[in-house]
Amino acid sequence: MKNNNKKISAVSTLHFIRLAYRSVLFVSLIVGYIMYCIDGKVRFPSEPYTNIPIIMVVWVIFMFEMLIRFFPSRLESHGSQKQFKRNYIKTGNTDINIHDNNSTVLVLLIWIVFNMIFGTLRMAGIFDDWIMILLCVFYSLCDMICILFFCPFQTLFMKNKCCSACRIYNWDYAMMFTPLFFVDSLFLKCLLLVSLALFLRWEITFYRHPEYFSENTNGYLKCVNCKEKLCVHKKQLRSFWKARDRYIKETLRRLSSSDSHE
DSSP states (O other): OOOOOOOOOOHHHHHHHHHHHHHHHHHHHHHHHHHHHTTTTSSSOOHHHGOHHHHHHHHHHHHHHHHHHTTTTTSHHHHTTTGGGGGGGSSSSOOOOOTTTTTTHHHHHHHHHHHHHHHHHHTTSSSSSHHHHHHHHHHHHHHHHHHHHHHHHHIIOOSSSGGGOTGGGGGHHHHHHHGGGGGGGGHHHHHHHHHHHHHHHHHHHHHHHGGGTTTTTTTSSSSSGOOOOHHHHHHHHHHHHHHHHHHHHHOOOOOOHHHHHH
């Protein structure tokens, strides 16, 4: 029998580390918000954001994450690295086929409309800047869940084989910081501006070098060259849930059978 147990890759380990500290940041922000509510400082900006430690920690961490994304790195996800020339492995095929490209506009429109709901609440004064920051960090958690466990964009819209081939992989930070468009702080908007710079660089590279983004023309995207192996971990997770469901069904069946004999 083939052994499907694979050691977790270094990049995947970093994903789990990101999931852990982003969870801590999210919980810390919730606690901080409750404390500010108790102190009567709900409406922001009640003081400069640079005077609020947890906000500064969030700003520094995500700014650092984004800045290193501008450069090639072996510790970054395979999906984000295909934009760099050094990762372009010619296959000899000139047929550029990116089947999920037509879904990008739909995803973009859905995301904008979805976030306009929160933006409207912010402009109406129902939400404040702290809530918008909380929303950003919540999105950052969802980003890790999409990478490690289940991605609704991949399943419902993009239909790509994995994160490595994802057409919109480097949209993550721009999507994450969309709520900051509605905040009143230039300091916080810097996160949005840098994320948009990442987004634009990705899109410009795509339209200048679409061959980097197609498995037909770039061997870097083929499974044999993938060191991340996220698909293995996701398959293991799916196998676990299927085994759990079978166990529950079998247990219920036995209980039902034993009750009928009594």
